[in-house]
Amino acid sequence: DVPVITIDGPTASGKGTLADEVAHELGYWILDSGALYRATGLAASRAGIDLDDAQAVAAVARGLDLHFRKGRATLAGEDVTEALRAEATGLMASQVAAHQPVRDALQQLQLDFRRAPGLVADGRDMGTAIFPDAGLKVFLTASAATRAERRHKQLISKGISASIEGLRADLEARDARDKSRSASPLKPAADALSLDNSAQTIEESRDLLLRWWAE
Ligand code: CDP
Incomplete structure:
Protein backbone atom coordinates (compact mmCIF):
# COMPACT_ATOMS: atom_id res chain seq x y z
CA ASP A 1 0.00 0.00 0.00
CA TRP A 29 2.62 13.99 -2.94
CA ILE A 30 0.82 16.50 -0.78
CA LEU A 31 -2.83 16.94 0.19
CA ASP A 32 -3.84 20.29 1.68
CA SER A 33 -7.33 19.14 2.69
CA GLY A 34 -8.22 22.58 4.07
CA ALA A 35 -7.99 23.94 0.52
CA LEU A 36 -10.87 21.66 -0.48
CA TYR A 37 -13.08 23.04 2.31
CA ARG A 38 -11.95 26.57 1.47
CA ALA A 39 -12.78 26.07 -2.22
CA THR A 40 -16.18 24.62 -1.30
CA GLY A 41 -16.97 27.60 0.94
CA LEU A 42 -15.82 30.04 -1.72
CA ALA A 43 -17.72 28.34 -4.57
CA ALA A 44 -20.90 28.07 -2.50
CA SER A 45 -20.79 31.67 -1.35
CA ARG A 46 -20.14 32.89 -4.91
CA ALA A 47 -23.15 30.87 -6.07
CA GLY A 48 -25.25 32.67 -3.45
CA ILE A 49 -25.86 29.48 -1.46
CA ASP A 50 -26.64 29.63 2.26
CA LEU A 51 -23.54 28.11 3.91
CA ASP A 52 -25.74 26.56 6.59
CA ASP A 53 -27.66 24.57 3.96
CA ALA A 54 -25.76 21.26 4.27
CA GLN A 55 -27.33 19.56 1.23
CA ALA A 56 -26.89 22.52 -1.11
CA VAL A 57 -23.26 22.99 -0.04
CA ALA A 58 -22.63 19.23 -0.41
CA ALA A 59 -23.87 19.46 -4.01
CA VAL A 60 -21.31 22.22 -4.61
CA ALA A 61 -18.58 20.03 -3.05
CA ARG A 62 -19.52 17.11 -5.33
CA GLY A 63 -19.27 19.31 -8.42
CA LEU A 64 -16.11 21.13 -7.39
CA ASP A 65 -14.10 22.06 -10.51
CA LEU A 66 -10.84 22.61 -8.62
CA HIS A 67 -7.34 22.07 -9.99
CA PHE A 68 -3.86 22.46 -8.52
CA ARG A 69 -0.98 23.09 -10.90
CA LYS A 70 2.47 24.50 -10.26
CA GLY A 71 1.49 25.99 -6.92
CA ARG A 72 -1.63 27.72 -8.30
CA ALA A 73 -5.26 26.76 -7.67
CA THR A 74 -8.04 27.29 -10.17
CA LEU A 75 -11.78 27.08 -9.52
CA ALA A 76 -13.96 26.75 -12.64
CA GLY A 77 -10.97 28.03 -14.61
CA GLU A 78 -10.40 31.11 -12.44
CA ASP A 79 -7.17 31.53 -10.44
CA VAL A 80 -8.22 31.51 -6.77
CA THR A 81 -4.81 30.96 -5.15
CA GLU A 82 -4.97 34.18 -3.09
CA ALA A 83 -8.73 34.07 -2.51
CA LEU A 84 -8.38 30.59 -0.97
CA ARG A 85 -5.88 31.84 1.62
CA ALA A 86 -7.96 34.84 2.74
CA GLU A 87 -9.10 34.89 6.40
CA ALA A 88 -12.73 35.25 5.29
CA THR A 89 -12.40 32.07 3.23
CA GLY A 90 -11.00 30.24 6.26
CA LEU A 91 -14.12 31.17 8.20
CA MET A 92 -16.38 30.00 5.36
CA ALA A 93 -14.39 26.75 5.25
CA SER A 94 -14.95 26.06 8.92
CA GLN A 95 -18.67 26.80 8.48
CA VAL A 96 -19.15 24.33 5.59
CA ALA A 97 -16.79 21.77 7.18
CA ALA A 98 -19.25 21.33 10.05
CA HIS A 99 -21.73 19.54 7.75
CA GLN A 100 -21.29 15.75 7.51
CA PRO A 101 -22.74 15.60 3.93
CA VAL A 102 -20.05 18.06 2.84
CA ARG A 103 -17.34 15.94 4.47
CA ASP A 104 -18.74 12.82 2.77
CA ALA A 105 -18.77 14.62 -0.58
CA LEU A 106 -15.05 15.46 -0.25
CA GLN A 107 -13.92 12.07 1.03
CA GLN A 108 -13.22 10.29 -2.27
CA LEU A 109 -11.46 13.35 -3.68
CA GLN A 110 -9.07 13.21 -0.70
CA LEU A 111 -8.48 9.45 -1.00
CA ASP A 112 -7.54 9.96 -4.67
CA PHE A 113 -4.48 11.97 -3.59
CA ARG A 114 -2.90 8.74 -2.30
CA ARG A 115 -0.46 7.91 -5.08
CA ALA A 116 3.00 6.30 -5.21
O1 CDP B 1 -4.64 26.25 8.64
P1 CDP B 1 -5.93 26.97 8.63
O2 CDP B 1 -6.81 26.60 9.74
O3 CDP B 1 -5.79 28.42 8.47
O4 CDP B 1 -6.77 26.54 7.39
P2 CDP B 1 -7.14 25.14 6.77
O5 CDP B 1 -6.31 24.03 7.28
O6 CDP B 1 -7.11 25.45 5.33
O7 CDP B 1 -8.65 24.83 7.24
C1 CDP B 1 -9.72 25.72 7.10
C2 CDP B 1 -10.94 25.14 7.81
O8 CDP B 1 -11.38 23.98 7.10
C3 CDP B 1 -10.71 24.67 9.24
O9 CDP B 1 -11.01 25.65 10.20
C4 CDP B 1 -11.64 23.46 9.39
O10 CDP B 1 -12.90 23.84 9.89
C5 CDP B 1 -11.83 22.96 7.98
N1 CDP B 1 -11.12 21.70 7.72
C6 CDP B 1 -11.70 20.52 8.12
O11 CDP B 1 -12.76 20.51 8.73
N2 CDP B 1 -11.10 19.33 7.85
C7 CDP B 1 -9.93 19.29 7.20
N3 CDP B 1 -9.39 18.12 6.94
C8 CDP B 1 -9.29 20.49 6.83
C9 CDP B 1 -9.90 21.69 7.10
Whole structure:
Protein backbone atom coordinates (compact mmCIF):
# COMPACT_ATOMS: atom_id res chain seq x y z
CA ASP A 1 0.00 0.00 0.00
CA VAL A 2 1.07 3.57 -0.68
CA PRO A 3 2.48 5.09 2.56
CA VAL A 4 0.73 8.07 4.15
CA ILE A 5 1.87 10.58 6.79
CA THR A 6 -0.92 12.64 8.36
CA ILE A 7 -0.47 16.01 10.07
CA ASP A 8 -3.55 17.29 11.91
CA GLY A 9 -3.91 20.26 14.20
CA PRO A 10 -5.51 23.62 14.86
CA THR A 11 -5.37 26.70 12.67
CA ALA A 12 -1.98 28.38 12.13
CA SER A 13 -0.12 25.57 13.88
CA GLY A 14 2.20 25.29 10.89
CA LYS A 15 0.74 22.11 9.40
CA GLY A 16 0.93 23.25 5.80
CA THR A 17 4.54 24.41 5.99
CA LEU A 18 5.62 21.25 7.78
CA ALA A 19 3.71 19.03 5.33
CA ASP A 20 5.40 20.79 2.38
CA GLU A 21 8.86 20.35 3.91
CA VAL A 22 8.40 16.68 4.74
CA ALA A 23 6.82 15.89 1.35
CA HIS A 24 9.68 17.67 -0.39
CA GLU A 25 12.32 15.68 1.53
CA LEU A 26 10.62 12.35 0.82
CA GLY A 27 9.50 13.14 -2.75
CA TYR A 28 5.89 12.48 -1.72
CA TRP A 29 2.62 13.99 -2.94
CA ILE A 30 0.82 16.50 -0.78
CA LEU A 31 -2.83 16.94 0.19
CA ASP A 32 -3.84 20.29 1.68
CA SER A 33 -7.33 19.14 2.69
CA GLY A 34 -8.22 22.58 4.07
CA ALA A 35 -7.99 23.94 0.52
CA LEU A 36 -10.87 21.66 -0.48
CA TYR A 37 -13.08 23.04 2.31
CA ARG A 38 -11.95 26.57 1.47
CA ALA A 39 -12.78 26.07 -2.22
CA THR A 40 -16.18 24.62 -1.30
CA GLY A 41 -16.97 27.60 0.94
CA LEU A 42 -15.82 30.04 -1.72
CA ALA A 43 -17.72 28.34 -4.57
CA ALA A 44 -20.90 28.07 -2.50
CA SER A 45 -20.79 31.67 -1.35
CA ARG A 46 -20.14 32.89 -4.91
CA ALA A 47 -23.15 30.87 -6.07
CA GLY A 48 -25.25 32.67 -3.45
CA ILE A 49 -25.86 29.48 -1.46
CA ASP A 50 -26.64 29.63 2.26
CA LEU A 51 -23.54 28.11 3.91
CA ASP A 52 -25.74 26.56 6.59
CA ASP A 53 -27.66 24.57 3.96
CA ALA A 54 -25.76 21.26 4.27
CA GLN A 55 -27.33 19.56 1.23
CA ALA A 56 -26.89 22.52 -1.11
CA VAL A 57 -23.26 22.99 -0.04
CA ALA A 58 -22.63 19.23 -0.41
CA ALA A 59 -23.87 19.46 -4.01
CA VAL A 60 -21.31 22.22 -4.61
CA ALA A 61 -18.58 20.03 -3.05
CA ARG A 62 -19.52 17.11 -5.33
CA GLY A 63 -19.27 19.31 -8.42
CA LEU A 64 -16.11 21.13 -7.39
CA ASP A 65 -14.10 22.06 -10.51
CA LEU A 66 -10.84 22.61 -8.62
CA HIS A 67 -7.34 22.07 -9.99
CA PHE A 68 -3.86 22.46 -8.52
CA ARG A 69 -0.98 23.09 -10.90
CA LYS A 70 2.47 24.50 -10.26
CA GLY A 71 1.49 25.99 -6.92
CA ARG A 72 -1.63 27.72 -8.30
CA ALA A 73 -5.26 26.76 -7.67
CA THR A 74 -8.04 27.29 -10.17
CA LEU A 75 -11.78 27.08 -9.52
CA ALA A 76 -13.96 26.75 -12.64
CA GLY A 77 -10.97 28.03 -14.61
CA GLU A 78 -10.40 31.11 -12.44
CA ASP A 79 -7.17 31.53 -10.44
CA VAL A 80 -8.22 31.51 -6.77
CA THR A 81 -4.81 30.96 -5.15
CA GLU A 82 -4.97 34.18 -3.09
CA ALA A 83 -8.73 34.07 -2.51
CA LEU A 84 -8.38 30.59 -0.97
CA ARG A 85 -5.88 31.84 1.62
CA ALA A 86 -7.96 34.84 2.74
CA GLU A 87 -9.10 34.89 6.40
CA ALA A 88 -12.73 35.25 5.29
CA THR A 89 -12.40 32.07 3.23
CA GLY A 90 -11.00 30.24 6.26
CA LEU A 91 -14.12 31.17 8.20
CA MET A 92 -16.38 30.00 5.36
CA ALA A 93 -14.39 26.75 5.25
CA SER A 94 -14.95 26.06 8.92
CA GLN A 95 -18.67 26.80 8.48
CA VAL A 96 -19.15 24.33 5.59
CA ALA A 97 -16.79 21.77 7.18
CA ALA A 98 -19.25 21.33 10.05
CA HIS A 99 -21.73 19.54 7.75
CA GLN A 100 -21.29 15.75 7.51
CA PRO A 101 -22.74 15.60 3.93
CA VAL A 102 -20.05 18.06 2.84
CA ARG A 103 -17.34 15.94 4.47
CA ASP A 104 -18.74 12.82 2.77
CA ALA A 105 -18.77 14.62 -0.58
CA LEU A 106 -15.05 15.46 -0.25
CA GLN A 107 -13.92 12.07 1.03
CA GLN A 108 -13.22 10.29 -2.27
CA LEU A 109 -11.46 13.35 -3.68
CA GLN A 110 -9.07 13.21 -0.70
CA LEU A 111 -8.48 9.45 -1.00
CA ASP A 112 -7.54 9.96 -4.67
CA PHE A 113 -4.48 11.97 -3.59
CA ARG A 114 -2.90 8.74 -2.30
CA ARG A 115 -0.46 7.91 -5.08
CA ALA A 116 3.00 6.30 -5.21
CA PRO A 117 5.56 6.87 -3.87
CA GLY A 118 3.62 8.36 -0.90
CA LEU A 119 1.45 11.13 0.49
CA VAL A 120 1.69 13.75 3.23
CA ALA A 121 -1.83 14.91 4.14
CA ASP A 122 -2.61 17.85 6.41
CA GLY A 123 -5.89 18.91 7.98
CA ARG A 124 -8.14 18.20 10.93
CA ASP A 125 -9.22 14.58 10.42
CA MET A 126 -6.55 13.08 8.19
CA GLY A 127 -5.46 10.56 10.85
CA THR A 128 -8.90 9.96 12.36
CA ALA A 129 -11.35 9.78 9.44
CA ILE A 130 -9.68 9.86 6.03
CA PHE A 131 -6.45 7.83 6.42
CA PRO A 132 -6.94 5.82 9.63
CA ASP A 133 -4.28 3.34 8.41
CA ALA A 134 -1.56 6.01 7.96
CA GLY A 135 1.96 4.85 8.90
CA LEU A 136 2.70 8.03 10.88
CA LYS A 137 0.15 10.36 12.44
CA VAL A 138 1.24 13.68 13.91
CA PHE A 139 -0.91 16.04 15.95
CA LEU A 140 0.71 19.44 15.62
CA THR A 141 0.01 22.19 18.14
CA ALA A 142 1.44 25.55 19.14
CA SER A 143 0.33 28.03 21.77
CA ALA A 144 -2.42 30.48 20.78
CA ALA A 145 0.03 33.36 21.24
CA THR A 146 2.56 31.76 18.89
CA ARG A 147 -0.08 30.98 16.29
CA ALA A 148 -1.47 34.52 16.37
CA GLU A 149 2.05 35.91 15.92
CA ARG A 150 2.76 33.62 12.97
CA ARG A 151 -0.50 34.55 11.26
CA HIS A 152 0.30 38.21 11.91
CA LYS A 153 3.74 37.89 10.28
CA GLN A 154 2.22 36.13 7.26
CA LEU A 155 -0.28 38.95 6.77
CA ILE A 156 2.32 41.69 7.26
CA SER A 157 4.52 40.03 4.63
CA LYS A 158 1.57 40.31 2.22
CA GLY A 159 1.14 43.98 3.14
CA ILE A 160 -2.06 43.36 5.11
CA SER A 161 -2.35 44.97 8.55
CA ALA A 162 -4.18 43.25 11.40
CA SER A 163 -4.09 43.32 15.20
CA ILE A 164 -2.53 40.33 16.98
CA GLU A 165 -5.34 40.41 19.57
CA GLY A 166 -7.99 40.27 16.84
CA LEU A 167 -6.22 37.42 15.05
CA ARG A 168 -5.89 35.48 18.29
CA ALA A 169 -9.60 35.90 19.03
CA ASP A 170 -10.46 34.71 15.49
CA LEU A 171 -8.28 31.64 15.67
CA GLU A 172 -9.54 30.67 19.10
CA ALA A 173 -13.14 31.00 17.82
CA ARG A 174 -12.33 28.79 14.81
CA ASP A 175 -10.59 26.20 17.04
CA ALA A 176 -13.62 26.12 19.34
CA ARG A 177 -15.93 25.49 16.37
CA ASP A 178 -13.64 22.80 14.88
CA LYS A 179 -13.36 20.99 18.24
CA SER A 180 -17.00 21.14 19.28
CA ARG A 181 -18.72 20.15 16.02
CA SER A 182 -20.17 16.63 15.79
CA ALA A 183 -18.80 15.88 12.28
CA SER A 184 -15.12 14.82 12.55
CA PRO A 185 -14.22 17.16 15.42
CA LEU A 186 -10.59 18.23 15.69
CA LYS A 187 -8.90 15.75 18.04
CA PRO A 188 -5.75 13.64 17.95
CA ALA A 189 -6.04 10.07 16.64
CA ALA A 190 -5.50 7.53 19.43
CA ASP A 191 -2.21 6.52 17.80
CA ALA A 192 -1.01 10.03 16.91
CA LEU A 193 2.30 11.46 18.14
CA SER A 194 1.87 14.95 19.56
CA LEU A 195 4.24 17.75 18.71
CA ASP A 196 4.10 21.25 20.18
CA ASN A 197 6.23 23.32 17.84
CA SER A 198 5.88 26.68 19.66
CA ALA A 199 9.61 26.86 20.39
CA GLN A 200 10.84 24.94 17.33
CA THR A 201 12.11 26.06 13.96
CA ILE A 202 10.53 24.49 10.90
CA GLU A 203 13.78 22.58 10.26
CA GLU A 204 13.70 21.09 13.78
CA SER A 205 10.09 19.94 13.36
CA ARG A 206 10.82 18.55 9.90
CA ASP A 207 13.86 16.60 11.09
CA LEU A 208 11.95 15.19 14.05
CA LEU A 209 9.16 13.94 11.75
CA LEU A 210 11.66 12.40 9.38
CA ARG A 211 13.26 10.58 12.32
CA TRP A 212 9.85 9.31 13.45
CA TRP A 213 9.12 8.18 9.90
CA ALA A 214 12.44 6.32 9.66
CA GLU A 215 11.85 4.45 12.95
O1 CDP B 1 -4.64 26.25 8.64
P1 CDP B 1 -5.93 26.97 8.63
O2 CDP B 1 -6.81 26.60 9.74
O3 CDP B 1 -5.79 28.42 8.47
O4 CDP B 1 -6.77 26.54 7.39
P2 CDP B 1 -7.14 25.14 6.77
O5 CDP B 1 -6.31 24.03 7.28
O6 CDP B 1 -7.11 25.45 5.33
O7 CDP B 1 -8.65 24.83 7.24
C1 CDP B 1 -9.72 25.72 7.10
C2 CDP B 1 -10.94 25.14 7.81
O8 CDP B 1 -11.38 23.98 7.10
C3 CDP B 1 -10.71 24.67 9.24
O9 CDP B 1 -11.01 25.65 10.20
C4 CDP B 1 -11.64 23.46 9.39
O10 CDP B 1 -12.90 23.84 9.89
C5 CDP B 1 -11.83 22.96 7.98
N1 CDP B 1 -11.12 21.70 7.72
C6 CDP B 1 -11.70 20.52 8.12
O11 CDP B 1 -12.76 20.51 8.73
N2 CDP B 1 -11.10 19.33 7.85
C7 CDP B 1 -9.93 19.29 7.20
N3 CDP B 1 -9.39 18.12 6.94
C8 CDP B 1 -9.29 20.49 6.83
C9 CDP B 1 -9.90 21.69 7.10
